Amino acid sequence: MRARDLAVEYPSVTLDSDALDAARLLAERRLPGVMVIDDDGKPYAILPASRLVKLLVPDYVLEDPALAAVVDEKHADRLCRALDGRPVRDCLPRERQVPPVSDPDDTALEVAALMARERSPLVAVVEKDKAGGQLLGVITAAHLLEQLLGVA
Numbered sequence: 001m002r003a004r005d006l007a008v009e010y011p012s013v014t015l016d017s018d019a020l021d022a023a024r025l026l027a028e029r030r031l032p033g034v035m036v037i038d039d040d041g042k043p044y045a046i047l048p049a050s051r052l053v054k055l056l057v058p059d060y061v062l063e064d065p066a067l068a069a070v071v072d073e074k075h076a077d078r079l080c081r082a083l084d085g086r087p088v089r090d091c092l093p094r095e096r097q098v099p100p101v102s103d104p105d106d107t108a109l110e111v112a113a114l115m116a117r118e119r120s121p122l123v124a125v126v127e128k129d130k131a132g133g134q135l136l137g138v139i140t141a142a143h144l145l146e147q148l149l150g151v152a
Helices: 019-029 049-056 059-063 065-070 108-118 141-151
Strands: 012-014 033-037 043-048 122-127 134-140
Touching: 012 019, 019 033, 019 049, 033 122, 033 134, 043 049, 043 122, 059 065, 108 122, 108 141, 134 141
Parallel strands: 012 033
Antiparallel strands: 033 043, 122 134
């Protein structure tokens, strides 16, 4: 099985997308992360759901986790406001996670090795061309496991 056969359409956002909308997308579809594409439609970064969760937690709670126990539910419900109006570009880690890119002809084992090496739940499948490449789809760790287990 080749990467082109494993690649599926996958939700993506742009650098200027609203971070709260990206969080909703991740939550509604229960995704591990979302592909961030640049203005040319090429993979730019992966925005992990865990990164958005971290942005919801106030700094004082990160510094002293015991404070999380004293924050009431009413206040906790307002945490999502931290994302409201922010573009996705402002939510990416300083050392952005560049998406691992697979060639469409890579084997399932090559994709698995790339995913393991990069510790990424997503691999972009890109057809190289003169313009730099076209995103064909994404392979998720869950989909790759499903396919590999189905073969076994």
